[in-house]
Amino acid sequence: MARKHDWDRALQDAIKSISIQPSSTGYISKGIALCGKGYIRHARAAFDVAFMYTDQDPERTHFLLLIKVIALFDADQHEEADLLLKELAAGCPNADTSASHIVEAYLHVQLGIKALDGARHDEAADHFTAALSSSNLSSKSDIHEIYEDLVVIFGWDLKSLWLTAHQKRCLAFLSAGKVNEALESHKSMMDNIDETTKASCFDWSTEQCSAPFLTSGDAALAASDFDRAIDLYSAVINLTSPSYAVFANRSKAKLGKMLWEDALLDAQKVTELNPSSHVGYQLTHTALRGAQRYDEAIEAFTIMLSKLDDVPEAQIRDLRQQYVRPSEAEDAIRRAVWTELEYAPLRLINTSTGLLCDRAAQINAFKTSPEYNELISFPTEHSNLRTERIKGVVATYFRCVLLSHRWGETEALLHDIQDKVVYELNGLDGIVKLQSFCKIARDAGYRWAWMDTCCIDKNSNTELQESVNSMFIWYRYSALTIVYLCDVPPSSQPGALARSVWNERGWT
Numbered sequence: 319m320a321r322k323h324d325w326d327r328a329l330q331d332a333i334k335s336i337s338i339q340p341s342s343t344g345y346i347s348k349g350i351a352l353c354g355k356g357y358i359r360h361a362r363a364a365f366d367v368a369f370m371y372t373d374q375d376p377e378r379t380h381f382l383l384l385i386k387v388i389a390l391f392d393a394d395q396h397e398e399a400d401l402l403l404k405e406l407a408a409g410c411p412n413a414d415t416s417a418s419h420i421v422e423a424y425l426h427v428q429l430g431i432k433a434l435d436g437a438r439h440d441e442a443a444d445h446f447t448a449a450l451s452s453s454n455l456s457s458k459s460d461i462h463e464i465y466e467d468l469v470v471i472f473g474w475d476l477k478s479l480w481l482t483a484h485q486k487r488c489l490a491f492l493s494a495g496k497v498n499e500a501l502e503s504h505k506s507m508m509d510n511i512d513e514t515t516k517a518s519c520f521d522w523s524t525e526q527c528s529a530p531f532l533t534s535g536d537a538a539l540a541a542s543d544f545d546r547a548i549d550l551y552s553a554v555i556n557l558t559s560p561s562y563a564v565f566a567n568r569s570k571a572k573l574g575k576m577l578w579e580d581a582l583l584d585a586q587k588v589t590e591l592n593p594s595s596h597v598g599y600q601l602t603h604t605a606l607r608g609a610q611r612y613d614e615a616i617e618a619f620t621i622m623l624s625k626l627d628d629v630p631e632a633q634i635r636d637l638r639q640q641y642v643r644p645s646e647a648e649d650a651i652r653r654a655v656w657t658e659l660e661y662a663p664l665r666l667i668n669t670s671t672g673l674l675c676d677r678a679a680q681i682n683a684f685k686t687s688p689e690y691n692e693l694i695s696f697p698t699e700h701s702n703l704r705t706e707r708i709k710g711v712v713a714t715y716f717r718c719v720l721l722s723h724r725w726g727e728t729e730a731l732l733h734d735i736q737d738k739v740v741y742e743l744n745g746l747d748g749i750v751k752l753q754s755f756c757k758i759a760r761d762a763g764y765r766w767a768w769m770d771t772c773c774i775d776k777n778s779n780t781e782l783q784e785s786v787n788s789m790f791i792w793y794r795y796s797a798l799t800i801v802y803l804c805d806v807p808p809s810s811q812p813g814a815l816a817r818s819v820w821n822e823r824g825w826t
Contacts (some may be wrong), residue, residue: 325351325354325355326474327347328347328351328354329352329355330348330482331347332344332345332347332350332351332660333348335347336348338348340371341371342368342369342370342371342372342378342382344372345364345365345367345368346364346365346368346382346385348361348363348364348386348516349361349362349364349368349385349386349436350389352364352392353389353392353393353395354389354392354393356382357392357775358390358788360394361389361390361393365382365385365389368382369382369621374659376598379501380406380417380793381417381762383402383406384403384406384417384418384421386402387402387403387406387421387425388421388425388472391425391428392404392472396429399425400425403418403421403422403425404604406418407422419452420452420479420590421679422448422449422452423448423450423452423479423483424448424449424479426446426448426449426452426483427441427445427446427449427479427482427483427486428482429445430442430444430445430446430449430487430490431486432488432491434486434490436495437493439490439491439493439494440490440494441490442486442487442493443487443490443494443496443499444488446483446484446487447487447488448532449479449483450480450483450487450521459731464561472473481511481515481519484503484504484507485507485519485522485526485613486505487503488500488504488507488526488527489526489527491503492527492530492531497546497549497550497553498549500527500553501556501557504523504527504556504557505556507519512687512700523557523558524558525559527553527557528553528554528557528558528560531550531551531553531554531557532550532551532554532564533801534546534550535547535550535551535553535554535564535567535568535571536567538550538571539570539571539750540569542574543552544572544574544575545575547567547568547571547574548568548571548572548575551564551565551567551568551571552568555568561591562587562591562592562595564587564710565567565585565588565591566584566585566597566598566601567585568584569581569582569584569585569601569605569663570601572584572720573601573605573608576608578605578606578608578609579609581601581604581605581608582602582605582606582609584601585598585599585602585604585605586602587599588601589602594625594628595625595714596622596626596629599618599621599622599625602618602623603615603618603619603695604650606618606695607692607695607696610688610691610696612688612691612692612798615695616644616694616695618619618643619644619695620643623641623643626641626707642800644694646692647694647696648694650697650708651690651693651694651708651712653713654708654709654782655681655684655712657709657743658709658712658713658716659677659680659681659716661791661792661794661795662716662718662766662786662792662795663718663720663768663773663788663792664676664677664774664781664784664785665677665768665773665774665775666680666718666766666768666769666773667735667740667756667766667768667769668680668683668765668766669708669757669759669760669764669765669766669767670760670765671739672733672737672739672740672741672742672756673737673738673740674732674736674737674740674772674773680716680766684712684715684716687715689711689714689715690715692711693707693708694710715765716765716766717764717765717766717768717797717798718766718767718768718792718796719755719759719762719764719767719768719796719797719798719799719800720763720767720768720769720792720793720796720798720799720800721755721767721768721769721770721799721800721801721802722793722799722800722801722802722820723769723801723802723804723820724804724819724820724822726747726748726751726803726804727747728745728746728747728748728749729748729751729771729772730743730745730748730749730751730752730769730772731771731772732772732773732774732775732776734749734772735752735772740752740756741753741756741757748771751802752769752772755767755769755800755802758800759800762798764797764798766775768792768796770789789825801820802820803815803820804817804819804820805817805818805819805820806818806820
């Protein structure tokens with residue numbers, strides 16, 4: 319009756335047994351029943367009398383004290399039970415300590431379960447860890463048969479004690495947000511169980527661990543908590559055989575952290591698990607763009623579009639309408655480039671290379687630049703073909719700096735810099751002026767520079783006339799105008815700028 323917690327009937331049976339024949343069993347049963355009813359003082363008295371019938375046998379006395387420990391514990395006298403258990407371990411060195419370890423482990427598991435139910439997750443994890451640290455508690459210990467008396471008296475389930483401790487500890491760590499500790503506990507459990515038990519544990523892992531990990535991972539991803547999302551999705555992947563969606567979400571989290579190569583590996587796994595879906599190629603494209611592997615990104619993007627063209631679901635097929643092919647985006651970029659260059663000089667010096675470039679060379683430099691590759695590999699939406707994104711990138715790339723100065727006697731001319739690197743030239747004041755101007759423009763973040771003495775072919779009447787007619791517009795639309803004052807050194811006195819010959823120049 320004690321096993322069923324019918325304490326009144328258990329107490330009646332114990333009293334009847336004692337009246338017929340006093341024995342340790344009768345008084346033990348009475349003590350257990352009294353503890354169950356909350357009569358702790360009376361229970362202690364019953365246990366004390368039970369010792370009279372042990373014939374001073376140390377083993378029987380030791381086991382009786384263990385039963386007293388359990389009864390007190392079940393009556394919520396945890397401190398007293400713990401103290402008695404520790405005294406037993408210290409004061410009975412010759413006794414079988416295995417029983418004490420089993421009782422200690424079982425009590426820790428019960429305390430852990432109570433703490434877990436009370437949302438005291440760290441405390442619960444500590445109790446389950448203590449249970450698993452017991453020297454005699456292992457998955458291979460046949461403790462159910464060895465301590466059958468405990469099973470009979472209290473209805474304990476010792477067969478699954480080790481497994482219960484591990485599984486509950488996993489849940490405690492998980493509830494406490496300690497993902498790594500939960501994974502370590504799970505790995506330890508899976509490494510030490512037989513194949514039959516392992517199969518059932520996989521089911522438990524899927525139901526108890528994977529679902530919470532997955533839900534928490536989705537919430538972390540939505541909140542842009544990418545580190546936590548990666549840990550949680552990794553846990554799901556380690557615990558089960560996940561769907562492609564888990565790898566897809568982990569790839570998204572890694573993209574959020576700009577872990578391009580890691581995200582690419584997950585994206586490729588998505589494609590492997592679901593080759594007919596566009597999702598893997600979409601993630602691959604994003605990861606390759608981030609890694610600046612633009613040619614591969616464009617290839618992945620093209621495949622993604624073909625997958626969207628082939629899907630039967632109308633809702634997914636509608637996604638295809640959001641995108642244009644790279645060739646269509648290229649047309650939009652080309653139009654933005656020509657619009658931007660309409661108000662720029664015909665010849666410009668590339669401040670990075672130091673080379674003079676005509677219009678064709680300027681455009682070719684742009685088409686080989688990271689800026690262009692980033693634009694062409696971007697999944698442009700139809701509505702965005704003429705948006706500020708394309709125009710902004712193009713305008714930034716072709717920003718031009720013009721020089722305003724008074725001509726000297728030894729200015730750099732077109733033939734001085736044609737097909738030469740400006741920075742490598744040796745010369746007089748005009749070359750030094752040009753080099754200084756280009757360096758200042760470059761260091762300020764501008765790619766293109768123009769100086770009227772050397773960036774116009776004065777042997778071409780057509781070009782010269784066009785340049786003269788357009789010069790006002792060029793200065794007006796330049797990103798920056800740098801003024802060179804040959805007669806105003808840094809140490810000049812006030813009024814030097816007003817007296818500079820620069821004020822007597824032409825309007826440029």
